[in-house]
Amino acid sequence: MHPGQLLARGVCRHLRQYDFLTLEEFVPTPGLRVDIMALGPKGELWVVECKSSVADFQSDGKWQGYLDWCDRYFWAVGAKFPSALLPASTGIILADRYDAEIQRMAPEDRLPAARRNKLMLKFARNAADRLQGLRDPSPALRYASY
Numbered sequence: 001m002h003p004g005q006l007l008a009r010g011v012c013r014h015l016r017q018y019d020f021l022t023l024e025e026f027v028p029t030p031g032l033r034v035d036i037m038a039l040g041p042k043g044e045l046w047v048v049e050c051k052s053s054v055a056d057f058q059s060d061g062k063w064q065g066y067l068d069w070c071d072r073y074f075w076a077v078g079a080k081f082p083s084a085l086l087p088a089s090t091g092i093i094l095a096d097r098y099d100a101e102i103q104r105m106a107p108e109d110r111l112p113a114a115r116r117n118k119l120m121l122k123f124a125r126n127a128a129d130r131l132q133g134l135r136d137p138s139p140a141l142r143y144a145s146y
Contacts (some may be wrong), residue, residue, distance in 0.1 A: 003052035006097035014100035028069035072106035
């Protein structure tokens, strides 16, 4: 596993404690791929981008495009990451491969109802497709477009 994937594992474990279900490598719209999309018990949608180094963070020029696809936006970083580099208008999650902790709650900017419904349907279909892929990995049977 790559360092960012290890951070994602810790974040997903942590969010599960709060009844959030997660999908890694989720595509909310063509051209955007988020590290983690989290669906909360009240239908809230959070995006978490995992950054394993300062260089990884500095090379991410499209993160602001993710803001239109979630209610809250977080960065997940390791304990040694200089969190002062992260924009104050976003949340911070300190993570490692085993667990995580929300250090700064992201401000809430609720999605419009139509976009929320579209994302929730896409989340459900993506999760079901991934589950089916575990049971029957034949690529010919996989649904390619969500």
